[in-house]
Amino acid sequence: MTGEPVVSVIVPAYNSATLLRDFLGACRASEYRDFEVVINDDLRSADGTEALVEEFRAGGLDVTYLRENRSMAQGRKRGAAEARGSILLHLDSDMTVTAGLIGECAELITGGYDALVIPEEAFGTTFWARCKWLEKKIYDGVEQIESLRCVRRDVYDKLGGHDERMVFSEDKDFDLRVREAGYRIGRTRAFLYHNEGDLRLGRTMRKKLGYSGTADLFAEAHPEAFRWQTNIFHRFGLYLRSSRYVFSHPLLYGGLWVMKLGEFGSGAVGQVRHRAALRRPGRGVRGGTA
Numbered sequence: 001m002t003g004e005p006v007v008s009v010i011v012p013a014y015n016s017a018t019l020l021r022d023f024l025g026a027c028r029a030s031e032y033r034d035f036e037v038v039i040n041d042d043l044r045s046a047d048g049t050e051a052l053v054e055e056f057r058a059g060g061l062d063v064t065y066l067r068e069n070r071s072m073a074q075g076r077k078r079g080a081a082e083a084r085g086s087i088l089l090h091l092d093s094d095m096t097v098t099a100g101l102i103g104e105c106a107e108l109i110t111g112g113y114d115a116l117v118i119p120e121e122a123f124g125t126t127f128w129a130r131c132k133w134l135e136k137k138i139y140d141g142v143e144q145i146e147s148l149r150c151v152r153r154d155v156y157d158k159l160g161g162h163d164e165r166m167v168f169s170e171d172k173d174f175d176l177r178v179r180e181a182g183y184r185i186g187r188t189r190a191f192l193y194h195n196e197g198d199l200r201l202g203r204t205m206r207k208k209l210g211y212s213g214t215a216d217l218f219a220e221a222h223p224e225a226f227r228w229q230t231n232i233f234h235r236f237g238l239y240l241r242s243s244r245y246v247f248s249h250p251l252l253y254g255g256l257w258v259m260k261l262g263e264f265g266s267g268a269v270g271q272v273r274h275r276a277a278l279r280r281p282g283r284g285v286r287g288g289t290a
Contacts, residue, residue: 004032004034004106005034005085005086005087005106005109005110006034006035006036006084006085006086006087007032007034007035007036007085007087007088007089007102007105007106008035008036008037008038008079008080008083008084008085008087008088008089008153009027009035009036009037009038009089009091009097009102010038010040010076010079010080010083010088010089010090010091011023011037011038011039011040011079011091011092011093012040012042012069012072012075012076012079012092012093013039013040013041013042013045013049013069013075013093014041014042014044014045014069014093015042015044015045015046015047015049016041016045016047016049016093016094017047017048017049017052018047019093019094019195020039020049020052020053020093021052022096022195023091023093023095023096023097024037024052024053024056024061024063026096026097026098026099026193027061027063027097027102028056028059028060028061029099030097030099030101030102030103031099031100031102031103032100032102032103032106034106035062035085035102036062036063036064036083036084036085037061037062037063037064038063038064038066038079038082038083039053039063039064039065039066039079040066040067040068040069040075040076040078040079040082041065041066041067041069042067042069042070042075043067043068043069043070045067049065050065050067053065064082066078066079066082071164071167071170072162072167072170072171073162073163073164073165073166073167073170074162074164076090076161076162076170077161077162077164080153080156080161080162083153085153086152086153086154087105087106087109087150087151087152087153088150088151088152088153088156089102089105089149089150090149090150090151090162090171091149091192092194094194094195094196094197095120095192095193095194095195096192096193096195097192097193098190098191098192098193100190101118101188101190101191101192104188104189104190105118105150105188108186108188109150109152112184113184113185113186114151114152114155114178114183114184114185115148115150115151115152115155115178115183115184115185115186116148116149116150116151116185116186116187116188117146117147117148117149117185117186117187117188118148118149118150118187118188118190118191118192119140119187119188119191119192120136120191120192120193120194121133121136121191121192121193121194122135122136122193122194122195122196123193123194123195123196124195124196124197124198124199125197125198126196126197126198126199126200127251127252127255128196128199128200128201128204128255128259129196129197129198129199130252130255131252131255131256131259132194132196132199132204132259133196133252134245134249134252134253134256135256135259135260136194137242137245138238138239138242138245138256139238141187142238144225144228144229144234145229146175147171147172147174147175148174148175148178148185149171149192150188151178155178155181155183159174159177159178159181161174162174163221165217166214166217166218167211167214168211168212168214168215168217168218169215169218169229172218172222172225172229173218173221173222176222176225201258201259201262204259204262204263205262205263205265205266206266208263208264208266208267208270209266209267209269209270210270211267211270212266212267212268212269212270212271212274213270213271213273213274214274215230215267215270215271215274216274230267232260232264235260235264236257236260239253239256239257239260
């Protein structure tokens with residue numbers, strides 16, 4: 001150790017060995033050395049992630065393997081409980097760090113920030129993955145959408161960490177609680193690569209369909225933020241203000257509109273189904289979700 005703060009990089013995973021090979025390889029190439037990686041694997045995983053972790057550990061990477069991931073929020077929180085760093089960096093298994101990112105996180109946190117937002121550069125092999133790249137470009141710097149990923153350990157613990165009940169926007173829930181508590185939030189110059197892979201339109205719509213059924217808890221905790229997120233005109237207002245992409249990336253710009261209309265439609269269907277299920281005999285209706 002050099003006396004610099006230890007950064008704990010926490011990653012929930014589920015059958016993610018292929019993605020994690022790239023992720024762990026990028027961590028090994030980091031310019032900052034005082035960090036550890038905590039992989040919290042899903043109980044259902046069956047793809048050799050543990051063997052992959054052992055391979056990188058044998059190669060000198062400080063990486064811990066857990067098999068206690070039951071949901072994204074719970075997986076993050078359990079990983080944080082195992083971590084020893086004073087700085088926590090919460091990532092996803094389909095993300096890859098750039099060489100200077102971990103060091104910049106340590107520098108900014110020790111320099112006075114309590115938490116950090118990290119820009120993302122999406123990539124993938126399909127047209128819809130490239131539409132996601134454009135979407136993230138448009139969202140760059142939009143506070144209502146981006147969520148912090150790096151936080152001081154004492155701040156995380158004081159706020160109770162991620163809410164394990166959350167599925168819909170579990171990362172934004174924690175972001176909002178940090179902001180509401182008045183902590184100082186910065187932004188890195190370095191970014192994350194986000195691998196969208198062979199993303200298909202049907203897949204992203206099914207994802208929104210599943211997540212939206214759990215949105216009521218977030219809506220109860222953060223009604224104003226929920227109204228902003230679910231108001232289609234806010235998103236499309238951002239797209240209209242970025243209409244320069246009509247000329248530079250016309251096909252992707254059109255595809256983005258199609259994709260978001262599909263996602264919003266799937267989300268609305270998911271909410272209707274969820275609330276209808278709550279009204280069935282014997283289920284009751286939760287308060288505060290009208």
